[in-house]
Amino acid sequence: MNNQVITVKQLNKHFESNHALKSVNLNVQQGEMVALLGPSGSGKSTLLRHLNGLVSSDKNSKGYIEVLGTPVQKDGKFCKTVRKSRSQTGYIFQQFNLVSRLSVLQNVLIGALSATPSWRSLSGRFTFEQKRQALAALKRVGLEQFALQRVSTLSGGQQQRVAIARALMQQAKIILADEPIASLDPESSRIVMEILTDINKQEGIAVVVTLHQVDYAKRYCPRVVALKLGEVFYDGPSEHLNEAKLAALYGSQTELTNTENQDQAVPQLWPQMA
Numbered sequence: 001m002n003n004q005v006i007t008v009k010q011l012n013k014h015f016e017s018n019h020a021l022k023s024v025n026l027n028v029q030q031g032e033m034v035a036l037l038g039p040s041g042s043g044k045s046t047l048l049r050h051l052n053g054l055v056s057s058d059k060n061s062k063g064y065i066e067v068l069g070t071p072v073q074k075d076g077k078f079c080k081t082v083r084k085s086r087s088q089t090g091y092i093f094q095q096f097n098l099v100s101r102l103s104v105l106q107n108v109l110i111g112a113l114s115a116t117p118s119w120r121s122l123s124g125r126f127t128f129e130q131k132r133q134a135l136a137a138l139k140r141v142g143l144e145q146f147a148l149q150r151v152s153t154l155s156g157g158q159q160q161r162v163a164i165a166r167a168l169m170q171q172a173k174i175i176l177a178d179e180p181i182a183s184l185d186p187e188s189s190r191i192v193m194e195i196l197t198d199i200n201k202q203e204g205i206a207v208v209v210t211l212h213q214v215d216y217a218k219r220y221c222p223r224v225v226a227l228k229l230g231e232v233f234y235d236g237p238s239e240h241l242n243e244a245k246l247a248a249l250y251g252s253q254t255e256l257t258n259t260e261n262q263d264q265a266v267p268q269l270w271p272q273m274a
């Protein structure tokens, strides 16, 4: 049985003269938990966005992406099946992408929209079963007591957990998380990473997560794919990512990516995370 859930072949992406992704190849199997590492600007987010059909690759460059057995894009053109794979892919953003004026429960229910007739979703009428599932998803991330509260009243870490519950409600078969902990404090980061790990282990859902902190990658992700200047620089077990490889990947930034030094390091290296 083919358990491959992500196939990327020969992916190239230019933003004008900037060659952001250079012949990237990547295979991810069902049940894997993969950290996408690399210095700022190395192409992590661009790669993740290609997987969900948010960005198209260079035309005529023979690039090909398949997610969950469904072609997403080929040769710089989206395939007709892109919506299908998107509906099965949970995408977690750094800034949560929640609807701030809606309640926590309503935000989770948004995950069910692709499986809801439009007349129901337009009138905001979800079935009893959908509401039960949404509450179960909230319980899974430890937030059921906040179900009826406006989502904007929750902390950043809690909002990210709502976004994960929304992906569960979507019945996502894989999760792509783009810097999900970049704006969170260490304790909230730990909780979010543990929830993602738990979903990966319990449901066998593949998770690909872009991270800036090497120690989180090593702690939670058995496999690391590291990009450097748009190329795959390392793809292998996170435990084999030694100091020499990290130094070559990040240069002088290496020690500063350790979260123990986060308070001093992050504002200097990545001002957007401060």
Ligand SMILES: Nc1ncnc2c1ncn2[C@@H]1O[C@H](COP(=O)(O)OP(=O)(O)OP(=O)(O)O)[C@@H](O)[C@H]1O
Pocket (backbone or CB within 6 Å): 015, 018, 020, 038, 039, 040, 041, 042, 043, 044, 045, 046, 047
């Ligand atoms: N929409 C865009 N238009 C022009 N250039 C872009 C666009 N998106 C990304 N880039 C460029 O592509 C390169 C890769 O960016 P990307 O955001 O993927 O890197 P990253 O590794 O995710 O960085 P960070 O860790 O800082 O988020 C960068 O040089 C960036 O400036």
